[in-house]
Amino acid sequence: MKGRNLFGALLMAVLGAAIALFAYTRIADRPAVVVAKDSSRAEASEARAYLTALQTMPGQIDFTYAAEQTVHAVVHVRTKSVVQQPNNPIMEWFYGDRYRSRPREVAGYGSGVIISSDGYIITNNHVIEDAENIEVKLNDNRIFNAELIGRDPSTDIALLKIKAENLSFLEYGDSDKLKIGEWVLAVGNPFNLTSTVTAGIVSAKGRNLGILDNDYRIESFIQTDAALNMGNSGGALVDTKGLLVGITSAIYSPSGAYAGNSFAIPVSIVHKVVDDLRQYGEVQRALIGVNITDVTSEIAEQKKLSEVKGAMITSVHEGGSAADASLKKDDVIIRFNGIAV
Template sequence: MARLLRQTLLAMALFSGGLAYGVWLSSPRGQEWLQQTPLASWSQRTSEGVGSLLPRPEAANSAAPADAVRPSNFIAAVAQKVGPAVVRIDATRTVASPLDPELFNQPFFPQLPQEFQQEGTGSGFIIDADGLILTNAHVVEGSERVRVHLLDGRTFEGKVKGSDPVTDIAVIQIEGENLPTVTLGNSDQVRPGDWAIAIGNPLGLDNTVTVGIISAVGRSSGQIGAANKRVTFLQTDAAINPGNSGGPLLDAEGRVIGVNTAIFQRAQGVGFAIPINRAMEIAERLIRDGRVEHAFLGIRMITLNPDLVARLNRDPARLSPLTVQEGVLIGEVVPGSPAEQVGLREGDVIVEIDGQPIRDAEQVQQLVDAAGVGKTLTLRVIRDGQVRIFQVKTGVLPPDF
């Protein structure tokens, strides 16, 4: 009798428009549920309609709290864990009109303002429960007002504690207590192929989550078309769009491994992030001093290779041929710089710094940065085929260099 009743109810589910319910009931899990459900319950719930034949979610989860974490994949778990600490940053700045200033002197242009308010949106993440936020310098550059929006709906007025355009790192302070924070990872341990999860506010779409892998590490600023930056980058194929700048790049455990900062304009699916170890080094100095001083020699450099050397040596205007196949050619010496003061010249080739062979311009920059301001470096240079030694004391990088 019980078996006949169950078969009848299954047929009712299939023929009353509840095909999905009928399919579920005919599945192994549905059959198991059928066997365990009392007939009295069947009769009562059948009178309520086909939909009542399925197990009731509220009954199955009645013991769980309303905010219980639902079992899910690791990406959703990371997003749920880190999302509350990711913020949207709205920065307002005054910019000059792009129109020719002379137009404003014409009688038919009196109503046009010569300046206007420009608003930009970026991302950031909370690194301290009392309201310290890490972001990109270009997100807050020139801003007169900064507003910070949290995922829970709260909005704060922010103050820029410090900004370093050279590394594109900035720190914002908001007045808060017990704010959600991120967990920092170790970017020195990141490997190509590791998972990469980005959270940010691309195109104003708050708390957007994207995922990919670490495509490469140690990308130089020259390689990504940002030669004025003094930092290496993590490369990722996680989608990073305008508005993601300043948001966190996370590993599979939800630890911050980078600060999303750049999109490669000539390709799709290629983004970059500042390694978190370097970002926090800069952030700590900004929090302490409000600014960062970078070491400076005062030279513009070109990395040599055999093909370039051959082309340069064919130039009839060149007074003496290059006699080395690799190293860094000085293309320009900045007037008044430490390099000029010790006698370095355009055309000199740097082949060694403090006993370390030099192969590219990025290596020179890294050694200068590592030395810091006011340190003396020993440069081995080839000039007119002859070896020369120069002792150069690093200066402070000018803001307009």
Template sequence: MKTTSDKEIRKHNPLRTVFLLLIGGGVALLGDRWLANRTASIVPSSTPVAPSPVASANSNENSPSNPTAWLGQKANLAAALKPVDSNFIVKAVNEVGPAVVRINASRQVARRGFDQFGDGFPEEFFGSEPPQRRSNGPLEQGTGSGFILSSNGVIMTNSHVVEGTEQVQVVLKDGRRFDGKVLGSDSVTDVAVIKINADNLPSVKIGDSEVLSPGEWAIAIGNPLGLDNSVTVGIISATGRSSSDVGVPDKRIGFIQTDAAINPGNSGGPLLNARGEVIGMNTAIISGAQGLGFAIPINKAQQIAQQLATTGRAEHAYLGIEMVTLSPELLQELQESPDLEFTITEDKGVLIVRVVPGSPAMKAGLKPGDIIVKVNDQPITKSDAVQELVQNQNVGTPMKVDLNRKGQPLTLEVKTGNLPEQIQG
């Protein structure tokens, strides 16, 4: 029996072929419409969908004659055009910004500053424009920043912002102004505390400056050059910058370095992490440099602030020695000096150059020419390391000091004293 091929069927039945094509196209069209309806039905109700302009013009349900549906369409359109959610910087600034204040102060011209910073510190950071002397006395006006620590009006700022005055004016972000009393000021760490009579104030959230790493985000808020509530962003460039690295050897701080722009008037403002927590207090820049800003770690600043708020003064552990880091080059230079009064046998370690009379170091038996090898069993190679270990101790804490004296090992115990006020000032 002969079988008819598909080719022959199509050849002899053209109408059937056309019919099959029409049926296939109809099925495809129905499937496409079903898929579109199915997709629309599973769109979450929280996802705004803008209405079709054509449908709105030709549908009675969406016309102004049906107010409920028409208003719903407008609401959906507004939601669809709403800006994208804010980033972490905006969120941090919105949370902390209301707690950042401007501090206006008047003070005596004669004062002690950070002369290493260009034209002088604090002049470099104190205001939106050069301080102006008043005609009725040797006073000048300046502006700095600060931030609210507690809702009852305790504020932290830099010591150099309020130096020379006991009363300041505090201006909140919402425009309210308060007379502020300086509870205490510490020039050694450049920390001061102010109190205003107010309640239910916005306050900052404190972070942990001991866990910072270079490369983390850094957000600075303050009032640079009179531009209130300015925000700059950068990263943590380094941690533990010594005061000698920064150029202020009389200070006892391990600074945070950041490339977030810090300008005159930023002093006393907060440095935030990506979570909006205060990790430092902005305090200094180096004149003429770019991308070099410095902040006091908040752990140290808060420790000092608590003392100032409670007693009006801060204590600083103190040994009473002047020291330098030894190197082969320095050793040769010292040995060639005719004024050298002791013999040096090593070219590494920390050399004690002078011992302050009546200091804890002198009472413990330390002498010029001693080379510090270890402190509390920690090997020492730089003088900055000794200072950091001491400043992190409480006053009255015994410290074990391993020395090299004329080539012989020696271990002494030194009990820290409180840094004398005449040295602080």
């Protein structure tokens, strides 16, 4: 009796194992289905492996090439100047010469752009103005004393030279072809931080801010929203190809810190100024012999002009080219050599 029960149990175990093995082989051969939380599903037979590097799709803007080309051609400019403190005669009368003011050394800093492999560097005039010593620090941390080749207060451009060879440098682009809304990069040394890159778009062109204190000032700034701060002056504004289109110079702010508006001198002005400084040590200019002002809506209404554009002549210098050409006060210039004013 016991042997019969044992044989029956063994037979049931073998039969159960056979059924389980048959069911396993039938189910395991089918592809699994994975259900995600968003109710989408991916079948194992259709799954693919992907590399996780991000590829730039056509139409997307890649700043990495322009940044890589620019950071090695932008330098840190450091200056030292001596400032004479005003004397206080009352303190001197009571306490003598020990309260006589003494000259004070002042340090300044800004940025510069290398434009040739043999060490010519563009910066702003206001960066190096009145400096007794100018020092340049490259992106690889090498430091050189710089020679001032020339400067032009009317455009706020200065040209320096260091004794070095085989330097990375930027090539000129075409600022006249820049379009409103086009991407640009600003590279400089804000707050003594080296080679800082910011990005923005061209917000406007031909801005006149009236910030240059010179009778013959030339202001036609490129306005961008690329962040600039103290120390960015003299740095590079480049397009997405890494070509130099401007020299960063100023911000417009109620507090002195970046507030969304920054300005650069277009390379169309910079190129001519630098070439003259390099060749003559000063800028060669032909004077037309007029003073002008922008045509505003008030002027257009007062003079009954059909459009608010151009430049109005406010005075004509006797014996100048403008007088010889019969130009008169209140004449409005709308085109110059085929270019709209």
